[in-house]
Amino acid sequence: MTAKRVLVVDDASLMRAYYRQALERAGYVVDEALNGLEALEKILVQPFDLAIVDVNMPQMDGITFIKTLRGKDLPTSAVAVLVTSTEAKDRDILGARMAGANYYLTKPISQETLIEHVVLLCGAA
Template sequence: MAEPARARILVVDDASLVRLYYRQALEAAGFVVEEALNGVEALEKLLQAPADLVIVDVNMPLMDGITFLRALRRQPLPLAALPALVTSTEAGPADIEAARVAGANLYLVKPLEPAALVLYARLLCGVPG
């Protein structure tokens, strides 16, 4: 019997330590993890190989997370409907609202506990825990 396909997550963050932290937690939970340094690279990667979830930082060079979300939501389906989890150190109501309006499905404030990251990734990907 074939092994079921594992959910693929694209982590978009300019901080290498954050990407590594997310990668370790998510891969330990059985996800396949890809990485991008900014929104431009993330869009290029998603156009080449769709993902099941994108986890995106807000503050990044070239294309920030909010601009990335707006661009993502303008893509044709099914890419435009890709679940997006936004992570940021910014915790103000205006920051959360800006992400929601841009198309975020969920907004979490850094630092994230690995268990919470995995739980929300499973929920957004529809993967049983």
């Protein structure tokens, strides 16, 4: 059985490293993207089981990424999406859900909480 593949989409290198460490330790294969545009390019080239997406990023923000991903009539539109953001207002969470996010976590996020939600959304590694 192949390990589950997770794409971490965040413009902050520290966040990407934090997520990568937790995910790889849990057995997931991890790739990274700096923004939604780069994430779309990667998802079109290789399959992922989950995308962990920040909201505020340059070039293409997380919400636009999700809307674009969900709007395409491709197998990639079924990729599970976990949004992580410092934005914690109801309208932010609702906006992400309406765009097609599967779940929304507010930063800071413990590595344990991250892994729990990753397992729920795409299964164990």
